[in-house]
Amino acid sequence: MKLPIYMDNHATTQMDPRVFEAMKPYFLDIYGNAASRNHRFGWEAEEAVEKARKQVADLIGATTKEIVFTSGATESNNLAIKGVAQMYAEKGNHIITQVTEHKAVLDTCKHLEKEGVRVTYLPVKKDGLIDLDQLRDAITDKTILISIMYANNEIGIVQPVEEIGKVAKERGVLFHTDGVQAVGKIPVNVIHDGIDLLSLSGHKFYGPKGVGALYVRRRNPRVQVTAQIDGGGHERGMRSGTLNVPGIVGLGAAAAIAKEEMAEESKRLRHLRDKLQDKIVNSLDEVYVNGTMERHLPHSLNLSFAYVEGESLLMGINDIAVSSGSACTSATLEPSYVLKALGAGDDLAHSSIRFGLGRFNTEEEVDYVAGKVIDVVRKLRELSPLYEMAKEGVDLSKMQWTAH
Amino acid sequence: MAYSDKVLDHYNHPRNVGSMDKSDPNVGTGMVGAPECGDVMKLQVKVNPETGVIEDAKFKTFGCGSAIASSSLATEWLRGKTVDEALQIKNTDIVNELSLPPVKIHCSVLAEDAIKAAISDYKGKTGAGKTAETAAAV
Numbered sequence: 001m002k003l004p005i006y007m008d009n010h011a012t013t014q015m016d017p018r019v020f021e022a023m024k025p026y027f028l029d030i031y032g033n034a035a036s037r038n039h040r041f042g043w044e045a046e047e048a049v050e051k052a053r054k055q056v057a058d059l060i061g062a063t064t065k066e067i068v069f070t071s072g073a074t075e076s077n078n079l080a081i082k083g084v085a086q087m088y089a090e091k092g093n094h095i096i097t098q099v100t101e102h103k104a105v106l107d108t109c110k111h112l113e114k115e116g117v118r119v120t121y122l123p124v125k126k127d128g129l130i131d132l133d134q135l136r137d138a139i140t141d142k143t144i145l146i147s148i149m150y151a152n153n154e155i156g157i158v159q160p161v162e163e164i165g166k167v168a169k170e171r172g173v174l175f176h177t178d179g180v181q182a183v184g185k186i187p188v189n190v191i192h193d194g195i196d197l198l199s200l201s202g203h204k205f206y207g208p209k210g211v212g213a214l215y216v217r218r219r220n221p222r223v224q225v226t227a228q229i230d231g232g233g234h235e236r237g238m239r240s241g242t243l244n245v246p247g248i249v250g251l252g253a254a255a256a257i258a259k260e261e262m263a264e265e266s267k268r269l270r271h272l273r274d275k276l277q278d279k280i281v282n283s284l285d286e287v288y289v290n291g292t293m294e295r296h297l298p299h300s301l302n303l304s305f306a307y308v309e310g311e312s313l314l315m316g317i318n319d320i321a322v323s324s325g326s327a328c329t330s331a332t333l334e335p336s337y338v339l340k341a342l343g344a345g346d347d348l349a350h351s352s353i354r355f356g357l358g359r360f361n362t363e364e365e366v367d368y369v370a371g372k373v374i375d376v377v378r379k380l381r382e383l384s385p386l387y388e389m390a391k392e393g394v395d396l397s398k399m400q401w402t403a404h
Numbered sequence: 405m406a407y408s409d410k411v412l413d414h415y416n417h418p419r420n421v422g423s424m425d426k427s428d429p430n431v432g433t434g435m436v437g438a439p440e441c442g443d444v445m446k447l448q449v450k451v452n453p454e455t456g457v458i459e460d461a462k463f464k465t466f467g468c469g470s471a472i473a474s475s476s477l478a479t480e481w482l483r484g485k486t487v488d489e490a491l492q493i494k495n496t497d498i499v500n501e502l503s504l505p506p507v508k509i510h511c512s513v514l515a516e517d518a519i520k521a522a523i524s525d526y527k528g529k530t531g532a533g534k535t536a537e538t539a540a541a542v
Contacts, residue, residue, distance in 0.1 A: 309442055311468040315407065315415055326442060326468070335442065346440035383421055383472060385446035385464040386439060401438030402517075 003319040005365045009299060009358035010153050010181060011323065015250070016206040016359065022253035023208065026246035034243045035234060045245045052252025056213055059255040060179075060198060061189035068214045068235045069248050073180040074104040075228075076199030076214035077147075079239065080176045081108045083225025084145045084197070085117050088174075092142035096173075098122040098130050100338045101149055105178055109147075118142070124341050127292035128157035135167055145174045150182035150198075154325065154338040154354055155291030156300025158182065165194020174223060180204050184258035185297055186266060190215055196223050202247065206359055207254030211247030214238075269357050270298035272366045276355060277301055279370035284377055286390075290339055290352060299357040304339075304348040307387035308380045313353060316376030320369050325352035347396075407469055408503035414473035419480050422462040424448045432526025436517045443467030443511065445475045447518035449482055449490070451526055456486045463518075470508040474498050474515035487523055 006014065026048060034049045036042025053064045070076045085095065097109055099121050109119045120138045122130050130148060139146075146168050151158045161177060168175035176197035182188050183198075184205025190198055201212040216238065217223045231240030281287050286306035302325075305313060310326030325336030326349070335349035344352075355369070381387040386396060407415070423446070424431045430451050437444040443466060450460040461479035465472045477498060482490050495512035498504070504512055 307466060309467050309471075311442075312415070312472060315469040346442075350439070350442040383418060383464055384466045385435065385444055386466045388423060388446075388464060396439060401440075401444070402436050 001362070001364050001368060004321055005319065005361070005369060006321045007355050007357060007361060007365070007369060008321045008323055009356035009361075010156075010204075010354060011356070012203045012209065013206045013358050014360055015203075015208060016254060016257060018257060019207055019250045019253045023246045023250040026249050030245075032245075034245055035232065045243075048245060048249050049243055052248045052255075055252035055256040055259075056200075059188075059259045060183060060200070060215060061191050062215050063218065065236070066190075066215050066218050068216055068238045069243060069251075070212045070214055070239055071210055071244070072203075072212040073102075073178060073199045073201035075239075076201070076212050077102070077104040077176075077178055078108050079214050079225055079228050080197040080199060080216075081105065081145065081147055082112065082228055083238070084174055084176070084223075085112050085115075086226035087224050088144040092140075092144040094118045094120070094140055094142040095145045095147065096120045096122065096135065096138050096143060097147045098124060098149075099341045100124050100128065100152055100154075101147070102153055102178055102180070105147055105149070122148075126343055127294070128152060128155050128290070128338075128342055129159055129292065129295065130164075132160060132163055132167060135164065136171075139167075139171045139173060143171070143173050145176060147176040147178070149178040149180075150188065151179075151186070151297050151300075152291065152338065153181050154336060155302045155342070156181070156297040156354075157291040158186065158295040158297060160295070161193045161195070168196070169194050174221075181297060181300075184255065184262070185299065187262070190217065196221070197225070202251040202254055205254050205258050208247050208250040211244050211251045213251065265359060266298040269361075272357050272361060272363060273299055273301050273355075275363070276357075276366050276370050277303075279367075280373055283370075283374045288344070288348060290342060290344060290348075301355040301357075302339075302352060303355070304344065304352045305377050306348065306351060307384045307390060308351050308377050310350055310352055312380055313351075313373075313376055316380065317369075317372050320372060322356070322369075323354050325354070326350045410477075410502050411469055411473040411504070414476040414502070415469045418463075418472060418476045420460075420462050420476065420483075421464065423464060424450055424460065424462055429453075429529050430526070432522040432524070432529070434518045434521025434523070434525060436521055437467070437514055439466065443471045443514060445471065445514055445518040447475060447478060447515075447522045449487075449522045449526060451487060453530065456488070458482045458485050458487065458490060467511065467514075468508070470502065470504055471511040471514060473502050474504075474511045475518060477501060478515045478519055482519065487526065490519055490523055493519055 032041025032045035198215040203209040290302040310324030339349035461482040495516040498512035
């Protein structure tokens, strides 16, 4: 076993060597511009792009003409949300999203608010899921878009996407989902789930960084988005800019591998995740699982270790790459807004660790990580005045603290 | 974030971890911070009433590595100092000693506050002959 261990696969994944092999020829040998229509170099590049488009479409149950290549999911989210807001401005000016979206969605919505779009941010329940009745109630005759993520990047819960798709369809509202954490990991099918727009990103499922796609439904209904990048009219006018051929080839290869291996891989990762969870939860008291495990990504686990601060925990397990919802690990010095939205309390947000298992993690690594986390939490609790007080029976919620 | 060697040393080998009897008239207890802010420090001093010298200092800290290091360092510095000398310890001394980056300065401020709270608790006990209830939650 090699240290450090990478277990932060929500942030990014190691590229699959098979993806890298597929990309290789497109740097030095097949370097044409896919938009060059009059020579062999261009044709070969275009052929590679179209093959990748089919591979991506197949992974999500779409057709090739519904795939728009982008630089990644942030761009896809921007294109979907701003593009719909602008294209359908005459129909309405109201968008519904929810509080635990990724910043790429939230900040896009905030941007639109400044331009006069009205945005409803639905709360989530304690389990991390939205309430479908609240969604129904939020829809008005001005609502043009519902944007709810497929799976959450911090807590790994899977939203009731199929039901959301039905609600959207019933009310004639478009449905966009940020599928970054779900695509390539669990079955996603745009027809079955009633999705009109879907964002995905290559590097989240063992593909390259800097490439992603937006699925834009073509039939029933035909969805249109206003381009956010103007230029040569690539990607059927929705996203100009010379195509990133090696990246797109890599995205396609990653999609093909994911489609082929998903069933087996998710079973293996679920087993490892459950083992990690059981070992830790059975060895330590007051460990809380964030987000419901009923609807959950198989490779994902978010735990709060009461009375232990997240950054100090990360420091103790510095040969393991995971992330924390602690304020001290964020640029803003604010604890995770996702965990706060679950009503976990700031103290538990500070104490949270996100484990993200991936294709290249082994059982041996899981055993090591569980053991190390248990040791360090015990050590830090020895150091923790809060743990001491809790053991003495002091009710910490009734204490008068000196906030600073 | 990269930690200085001294922060790592205190984190890996914290000095003077523990608790003393809060009700001991010679023990002053300071507890500062709040769980929702991500750090709580408990610092205790045991003072020789004859000499005014701090004979023992203990801490427990919930917080990041820099908070743990700041309070661990504080207990090292407190031992052997008189109560009045202890009040001279400034957060900037801790910042310099541990090479804390700007985002971690609040950890040193918290340590200074904890020292002051512990000593004020002790003084309160000796001065007014009160028992120790106040400082723990001030």
